[in-house]
Amino acid sequence: MEDYLNDVKIMLGLKKDDQDELLKLIIKNTTASLKVKLALNNDNNIPDSLGYIVTEVSIRRFNRLNNEGMSNYSQEGESITYQSSDFDDFAADIEDYKTQNDIASKSLGTLQALNPYE
Incomplete structure (x- = not known):
């Protein structure tokens, strides 16, 4: 977490x-959310190749403080539009990681239907 903290502060x-x-709380929550998106359990660390997502999303979250829930913010001629998810810009990278590590197929189970009339 300290590496993320230093990067975010810089x-x-x-x-x-x-x-x-x-910042530590934001980084902790961002890390937990990314782990869910990557289908990692609590014992797994965020892969180094995706660590930049924690930094970038943490910065976005910090900058959005006091504007939670807003999709637009305007003040004195300045207008800001927020995405619905801070992770939207990284969706392709997250999916690439899951595909490369065959995570999607591991998380899917098998559904079997039983016919009660047989």
Whole structure:
């Protein structure tokens, strides 16, 4: 988590530690959400090749604080539009990872129908 914290702080231009607890919570929640999307269990770490997603989504989440639930925000001529999910821009990378690691087929079970009239 400390690597993510340092990367996020550098990208946000934060030099002090007064936001660290908030950033750690955002990073923790972002990591948990990405693990769900990658079908990883709690014992698995985010693959290094996808670690940038944690950093990028954490920054988006931090920048959106106090504007939760909004799809648009306007103030003094500035307009911001939020995506429905912070992970939308990374959907292809997430799917590529799952395909390369055959995760989709592992998570699907077999459905069998029984005919009660036989």
